[in-house]
Amino acid sequence: MGRQNRSRKRRDEMNKIKKARYDAKELIRLKKTLGLLDAEGNEIMKDIADVVDIKTAKEIKRDAKTREQQELIYEHQESLEKGQKVKVTNDKTGVEHVFNSKTLKDQYGNYPAWFKKKKTAKRLRKKQHSQTKNFKQAWTTVNVPL
Incomplete structure (x- = not known):
């Protein structure tokens, strides 16, 4: 017959949790590459305009x-x-x-x-x-x- 939605819903919930965790890790990695974080993980206060040119x-x-x-x-x-x-x-x-x-x-x-x-x-x-x-x-x- 058809698929069961129960397992799909559970899998979607788990994927959302995993995505949130990976997004946080990726943000930290991006900040390190831009030089906004030092080696210990402390934030260095910089204006984002000094680091990046923002264009629409x-x-x-x-x-x-x-x-x-x-x-x-x-x-x-x-x-x-x-x-x-x-x-x-x-x-x-x-x-x-x-x-x-x-x-x-x-x-x-x-x-x-x-x-x-x-x-x-x-x-x-x-x-x-x-x-x-x-x-x-x-x-x-x-x-x-x-």
Whole structure:
């Protein structure tokens, strides 16, 4: 038939007691790592503001958004600049390739050997998205098609 609730209730009660005990131990361990407790276990009075920077979820999201905006602005400015020409000679064939630092292509339109298309596809999509006509600085990762 069905399970008996009696043993489950008893097990839940015991787990609550065990959780309370482990939480207290974990709090002591955390205080020791932060330096709020000395070796004997006596509390050292410190302001929590001296030990930790407290941020709300909104502040963390805002910081992440501004960091991403700065990256996009940097990539957009980088895309406006003309690339430098870098000369590289192939050891096996002896052919001299002139690579553009902006597009990473040589005079024949080929990418270098270390360039992996799958790895850099997401970065290139972001770059192309930032160059669109109606580009806004309040951009989030949600709007980019993957």
